[in-house]
Amino acid sequence: MRDMPPEARPREKLLARGPQALADAELLALLLRTGLRGQPVLQFAQALLAQHGGLRGLLQATPAQLARTKGLGPAKRAELLAVFELARRALAEGLRQRPVLDSPSAVADVLRLQLADRGHEVFAVLFLDNQHRLIALEELFRGTLDQTSVYPREVALRALHHGAGAVILAHNHPSGAAEPSAADVALTQRLRQALGLLDIRVLDHLVVTQGGCTSMAQRGLV
Incomplete structure (x- = not known):
């Protein structure tokens, strides 16, 4: 130069x-x-x-x-x-300063940076306190190109570990397909039921692609 x-x-x-x-x-x-x-x-x-x-x-x-x-x-x-x-x-620190639901674009930015370009599916959870501020973001499960084995018991244990009052679920679609699959919907309901027994709310499940994040809550699927 x-x-x-x-x-x-x-x-x-x-x-x-x-x-x-x-x-x-x-x-x-x-x-x-x-x-x-x-x-x-x-x-x-x-x-x-x-x-x-x-x-x-x-x-x-x-x-x-x-x-x-x-x-x-x-x-x-x-x-x-x-x-x-x-x-x-x-980016994650910014989410800890105010309720996550007040900053959906910041959540999307963090998740895209974390997950969008992975070549395999990754299932992550944002653990939130009772004021919906971020406590932690953890990648809990990794799978093949088109499926991930997610165990509700493990998600529940991590939520209890963090003292979470709510969670936002997220996983990526390496294929680039932004639409939640039937399996995604079924998994969300299983996790919602399991965590509900512990009085932990599932606020959303986001499908992350390079093009952005699709909110299952906005689709009425949570």
């Missing part, structure tokens, strides 16, 4: 105009700091984003996936993973 005019260099541009003025690749280049032989850091950052399908895909990358990327040594991988985890925690 030394060959670039000072005002076009990501660091100088950020300091002069703020981080919002930088493209994704420019922000990523600041974290990477160095590129590869024959590939300046900005080009390396652009290639890395392309390889993972954009910023959201990169945020979802596992340590193993990053380790297979040429040019990402242990130090760079650790720094990227730390930044990604901070982003997730910052």
